[in-house]
Amino acid sequence: MSVQTSASAQDKSLDPTRWRTLFVVAIAQLMIVLDSSIMNIAIPSAKIDLGITDANQQWIITAYTLAFGSLLLLGGRIGDYMGRKKIFLIGLMGFAAASALGGIASNQELLFASRALQGVFAALLAPAALSIISVTFTVPAERAKAFGVIGAISGGGAAIGLILGGALTEYASWRWCLGVNTPIAIGAAILAIKFVHESKAQGDNTYDIPGVITATAGLFSLTYGFHEAATKGWSSSLTIGFLVSAVFLLVIFVAIEKRVANPLMPLRVVTERNRGGSYLGSLVVGAGLFSMFLFLGLYLQVILGFSPLKSGFAFLPFTFGIIIFAG
DSSP states (O other), X not given: OHHHHHHHHHHHHSOTTHHHHHHHHHHHHHHHHHHTTHXXXXXXXXXXXXXXXXXXXXXXXXXXXXXXXXXXXXXXXXXXXXOHHHHHHHHHHHHHHHHHHHHTOOSHHHHHHHHHHHHHHHHHHHHHHHHHHHHHOOSHHHHHHHHHHHHHHXXXXXXXXXXXXXXXXXXXXXXXXXXXXXXXXXXXXXHHHHHOOOOOOOSOOOOOHHHHHHHHHHHHHHHHHHHHHHHHOTTOHHHHHHHHHHHHHHHHHHHHHHHOSSOSSOTHHHHSHHHHHHXXXXXXXXXXXXXXXXXXXXXXXXXXXXXXXXXXXXXXHHHHHHHHHTO
C-alpha cells in the first residue's frame, strides 16, 4: 500500500507537460545540429552566387563553429544564472533572425557575419536546451530516455542536414538552407512559451570573469589556429602563434578554475574518468564526422560532378546507421 502511495505521489509531482517540453527542445537541438552540416552541400552554389574564393569558402562553416565553440561555456553559464527558458527563447529568436539575414546575404561578408551570429545564438541555445531537459525530467529512467532522444538527434541530425541541404539547394536555392531555420525557430519559440518552465541555478550567481575571458579567447585561438593551418600550413608563424596562444590561455584557464569559488567549468566534470573519457570520445568522433561532411560534400560535387541532391543522398546509408545505433 505504501509503495502504491509513494508511486502515486511521485506521478503527481512530475511535470505533466515534460514530454511536450522534450519535443520543443528536440526541435531546437535538431536545428542547431542541422546547421552544422546543411550548408556543406550548398557551398559550391553559394560560391558561384556570391563570388566566394576557394580560400574563403570554408568560412561558411568556420564562422559558425568558431563562434559556437568559443562561446559555449559562457552561454551555459548565462542560461544558468539569467534563466534557462529566457535564454532559450533569446537563442531561438536570435537564431531565426541570423538565419534570415544569411538567407538574403548579398555578399560573402554578410554571409560569414550571419553564420557567426548563428553560432553566437546557438551557444546560448544548446546548453540551455540540455539544462532544461535535466531539470524537467527528474526520474532517472525518463531522463535517460530524453537524453537518448537528444543523442539520436545529435548523431543523425547532421547527416539529415546534408540530405535536406541537397534537396533545398537543387529544388529551391542554397539560401533556403539558412532561411528554413526562421519559421522553425519561431514555431519552437511559440511552443516554448507554453510548455517550457523557467529555472535557474541556485546559490552563488557571480560570474567567473577571468575564466570567461581565458576560455573564450583560448577556444577562439585554437579554432582559428586550425583554420590558419588549413590555409597557410602548420609552419606559418600565424598558425603557430594562435596555437601557442591557445595552449597558454587554456592552461591559465585551468589554473583559474582550480582557485575560484564559483568556476565557469568545475574541473571535476572532466577529471572524473568515465565522464572525461566520454567527452574525449565525443571530441574525436565529432572532429572526424564534421571534417568528413565538409570534404566529402565538396568532393562529390566538385570532383565527381554529383548534383546537390545526389550528394545529399550519398550520405543516406551513414544517416540510417547513426539513427539506428544511437539507441
